[in-house]
Amino acid sequence: MKNYLKLVSFELSRFIKIYIALIVVTTVSQFAGVFSQSRNYAATVNQTLQQESFSLNDYFVSYPPLTFINVTVSGWFIIPIIFSAAALVFYSFFIWYRDWFGKNAFIYRLLMLPTNRINLFFSKLTAILLMVLGLVATQLILIPLESALFNQLLPDYLRYNLSTQTIISSSEYLSVLFPDSFIQFLIYYGLGSLVLIVLFTIILFERSFHLKGIVFGGLFGAGTFILMLSPFIIQTKLSPYYLYPIENFAIELFLGIVISIFSIWVSHYLLNKKITV
Amino acid sequence: MIEVKNITKKFGNKKILKGLSFTAKKGEITCLIGINGAGKTTALNAIMNLTPLTSGEILIDGKKLTKESYQTIAFIPDTIAMLSQMTIRQAMHFMKDFYTTWNQERANELLNFFQLTETQKIATLSKGNTAKINLMLGLALDVDYLLMDEPFSGIDIFSREQITSVFTSHLIEDRGVLITTHEISDIEHLIDKVILIDDGIVVKDFNAEDMREQEEKSILDVMREVYVK
Amino acid sequence: MKRYWKLSTFILIIILTIGIFYLKPLFSSNEYPNFTIETINGDSTEIKNLTLRGSYSPDTKLQSDFESMYSEKIFSLSHDQVIYDKKQSFFSQLSYLDNFSPLNRLQKEHKTFIRGKNLQFQNFFEDDSFIVYVNLDQEFLDKRAGKRFFDIRLLNKKTDEELSYKIILPEKGEYQYIGIQKIQIINSGLSVVTRNDPSQINEQDYQENLSEYHVYQLDLSNQKVVTDHLISFEKNPSFNGLTQVELLSETQLDQTADDLVFYLTYNQSVNGTDQLASLNSSSEILDYELIHYKISTNESKKISLPKEVRTLTSAFTSDKNTLYSYFFIDKTLTLYTTLLNKPDESSRLLIDLPVSKDSIEWKSIKNNKLYLVSATTESPLKKKLSIYHLTDGELIYEGSIEPTADNLLTTKNNLTIDNGLID
Structure with missing residues (x-):
């Protein structure tokens, strides 16, 4: 059991740099999307209001409102998620193959550890699962933060306070992940x-x-x-x-x-x- | 004692080991000699259960290999079995973490002897230094048996001398050493038992000292007899 | 243990985040607010068998005519509870039937008999002693495949005995689709009403909706079809455009009604090459007929309605042996009740409604009562439920659908009622 934990810790630390990079990229990209979309939206609304001399109510008769949900289906948001998912899928293979290939066949060391070899299996499995859940948790933390920022960046007449639950269940792919x-x-x-x-x-x-x-x-x-x-x-x-x-x-x-x-x-x-x- | 009993191994359709049998005793340095492809590395891998056998049996002190055996038998493969991004300190820490038989003092002693510092990254080491660290990772374990696969391969002469001197030190005595090498000249005088392998079987198995005394032949002489037909 | 602090923190964050995400909705009532039907006037027993379907959204503007990004929260509301679809247990969501289908009860009471059956409501008949199930094994059939047959199972509720019959369907024409509309037990004989769509052989056929309605009488003991009546509809011979026929009558589980009402429409004919337009169901209706068919006698007869209601803005609905025809003018509903067995006598009723047609969110006529849910001017979260008795037009029940007192909803939030079911 102890060896299993040691190996889990070890497997995670081997990937931590890339893992953190994935999280950072996701965060940056998604916040960039928040900035970009809120700016564009506010500008578009203002422009339309001026050009067509609409009142706000008139505007919403002809055009749908933009909410944070729209941000979640934009490329800024989705692409890093797909990318991270792909990275983890790739690593599911690589987590084994990296031990065989490469200058130093680390698999020798792993197979010669005085522990049940199935711990190698369990530790790699656990590492990947934890990393997946970690990304899930990261996204769950990011969504309310991004949503709040999105609302802050908009004038109050364009704001919608939607809960995380609502945001997630409105997006087809988010409701699969969560x-x-x-x-x-x-x-x-x-x-x-x-x-x-x-x-x-x-x-x-x-x-x-x-x-x-x-x-x-x-x-x-x-x-x-x-x-x-x-x-x-x-x-x-x-x-x-x-x-x-x-x-x-x-x-x-x-x-x-x-x-x-x-x-x-x-x-x-x-x-x-x-x-x- | 390590007993290898009539082991065979097929890689695909090719038979590498065709009924290999020998023993390696504790307190002796046993040397497996053979041309490339004779099956030396395969035999060592098989002893450590790093590759399965097609048939045959291997016993260590009369028992089959278990996970605990790795605390009593260590293998130093021909490439370093440690992550190159690690520093020497991290590598030692890793060994200490998993092996109760890890002896940190001995490791430090070896580091000093090899004039290496633990903050160096393994990736930055020269081939010779890498080999030394590889050796250290095996020697610092308080194990009864030490298996080494081509420890001198591609190493510069000065490193070779350093490594050879380890063989005569207290670090090796009392242990059973099973070593494969081409370059027997470095350690010819240290080897106790010689096992000549050709085409997957043992062709000659003798005690080096006896051969020298009784037949006045060096190991090289015997090799020439056996291999050069 | 100290050495695992990084790992532990990581795992802890994961557990906390995911845990909070799933536990939070249980505590925040604003995610799924409670609604109730408050009785203002009348007997609250009137709503005991009523279940409304509605949806809630946190903002009226989000629930616009546009394809909304936002997913509304759908719920079922009855006199004593609100059940949100999403909040149902995972296993109820797995069920083949929705919560309110009467087949749920059958499934619970006769688990083995209902197993593997085609759960179409119209395939079942139930009375005190029997459950009868009729199914056509292949609704859509390849021309080259074998014949269709009726798969009939009988369950004797008292003895738990099951009987099964397979009766081949004699097909006089080639049909690409035959679907059961209703099964009928009259005088211990079994009749099956089906809609048969002939195979489309050439382009011309796509234009005309050639659905036929058949009534098959089955002889169970001899395992054959005794008669195959094609329900014929007297069409206006001078009209050469599209005609469409629809079965108006709704099915009940105790399928004893002997009468069927059909709605026959004369539609604007379309250009021959425009296949897409011909499939568009909102092609213009030029004229229509209502036809009453009696299963036991195989008689079909046009229902002549009073001129006032025979307009293109009228709507029709049929319940048991009654046809209701009606139209709206401002806040007044003009309704004609026609008993199918006395089609020449229609009684007229004028009802003053609280709102005009556009503010009516849901209406239904059942058991000789008109149920109405209409929007109010007070709040988008408040709806009015009115029930009128259709013999005299009296308002027998008035209720208010509104959020319960403990809710923190504002007028920005929105409620829509779009469907209902009366047991």
């Missing part, structure tokens, strides 16, 4: 964890058997995918909607847990008996 209810959160991120676990196992197949390993890994991945979908596949043969949603959910939950455990067990076996430097 779902409405905690149970949905657990489900989405649980599924993500499952995917990560299976991915790691596939990587370990490759690292154990190389080219053959890609085939094994591919089959393993495909197998787990089909297994997860099996209740739905079976139902299209039997009769669609044969199972009630709660039953579907229970089965999927069970399958997810079983697949995770099996995947971890396979990884354990590969790490101890088949892995090669």
Whole structure:
């Protein structure tokens, strides 16, 4: 257990520079978006009011109001999120491969640590999950700050005080990253964890058997995918909607847990008996 | 004692080890000699479970390798097994963190001997110095067995001399050392046991001193006999 | 433990942030404000079976005609509670049915029987002893595929015995779609009313909506279709534009009503090449007919309505054996009630409404009562609920839909009621 924590700490510190850079870039870009959009909006409104000699109410009859929600769907906002997500996806692979490639094959050191090798698996898994959740938390902190700034920058007749909840549920992609209810959160991120676990196992197949390993890994991945979908596949043969949603959910939950455990067990076996430097 | 019993290993379709058997005792320096590709590195990796075997068995003090074994047997691979962005201090800290058998005093002693400071980054070290640090990371562990893979490969002569002098010091005595190398000239006088490997099997296995005394042959002589046909 | 302070802080921040995000709405009532129906006049039992659907937004301007960025908070309001869609437990949101479908009760009481069934309301019939389920196995059918058949299941509620029948549908024409509109049990015979859309073979067909309505009478014991009536509508022969037929009657779960009302419209014909325009449902209506069809006798008859209501601005709705026809002039509603079995006698009613047509957010006629939700001038958060009895036009209930006292809502916030359900 202690070694596991040490390794988690270690894995995180290896990526911390890039991680902080991602956070900084996201923050800067999103605040830049806030400045840019609020300036433009205020200027556009003023210009229109003058040009067409509208009153404020007239304006809102013809044009929709701009709120912070609009900022959240702008490029300033979304691009760094996509970029960070891509970086973490990339690192999910790299977190393993970096130990093999590079001048100093650090994998020797990791495999020779006097600890259960599965701790290598768990620590890398934990590191990635924590980093994902860290970005989620960062965004949750940034949104109210950015929203407040956005409102401050606008004249008060253009302001809308929207809560974080409201802002998030109004954006299609934000409501996927931060779902409405905690149970949905657990489900989405649980599924993500499952995917990560299976991915790691596939990587370990490759690292154990190389080219053959890609085939094994591919089959393993495909197998787990089909297994997860099996209740739905079976139902299209039997009769669609044969199972009630709660039953579907229970089965999927069970399958997810079983697949995770099996995947971890396979990884354990590969790490101890088949892995090669 | 490290017992390697009839190990075979295939890489894809190619058999690298074809039934290799030998032993390495504690308190002795055993040297695996063979041309490139003979299977020396593979054998060492296999002992440390860094690569799986196709068949055969390896016992350390009569038992199979477990995670705890890594506190009693250390491997110094041919490249340094530490992150190059780390400083020497960070590397030592890492070892100390995970190994209860890490001996910081011994590490400091070695650093002094090699005239290196712990604030240097591993990435900035020369090849020779990197090899020295690699050695230090293995030697500073209070382990019974030390495996080294080509510790002299590509090192300048002065560094080689420094490293060789470590072999005669208290840092090595009482331990079982299993070493692979091409350059036996540096340590020929230190080697206790020689194991000649060719094409995945042991072709000759002898005690260096006995060979010198009884048949008046140096290790090099035997090598010539065996390999040059 | 001290050495892990960085890691611990990191994890702590994550837990706190995500925790607060999910716990906060539980404490802030302004996210999901409470609304209630306050009775001003009349018997509060009148609203016991009423459920309204509405949405709340924090600002009237955000709920504009434009595609709003902001997502409104939709809720269901009944006499004793408000349930926001988003606040429902995850598992209720998973359900195949929405909260208010009567099929929910059936599903709960007869879990095994309802399993795997096509949960269309009109596929079910229930009385004290039986539940009957009729389904067409393939609504949309490829021409080259096999035949369609009726999948019929009967559940005897008392003995829990299940019977099933498969009856092949004899198709006289080629239909690309057949959908069940209503099932009928009359004199222990089972009839199924369907809408059949013929296959579109050439471009010409796209222009005309050639939907047909059929009534199939089924003989369960012999497992065959006894008769297939095509409901015919007397069209005006001199008209050669588009005609469209719609079934006006709503279905109840106890599908005993024997009468169907159809709305036949004569539409502006469109240019032959303009396929897109012909699919546009708001093509101009030139004239219309209302037709009453009796299932048990296979008789269809035009309903002649008084001239006053036979205009293009009138609206029609049918409930049980009654057709209601009405129109608005300013704040007055003129309503004609026609009993389908006595189509020549229509009674007229004039009702003074509190608002004109534009301020009515929702209306419904059911059980011979008119339910009305209208906006008020006091506040966008306050609506008026009025229920009129349609025999004499008397206002039997007056209520106010408003936020509960503990809310901190302002007049900037907005409430809209757009739908309702009466059990």
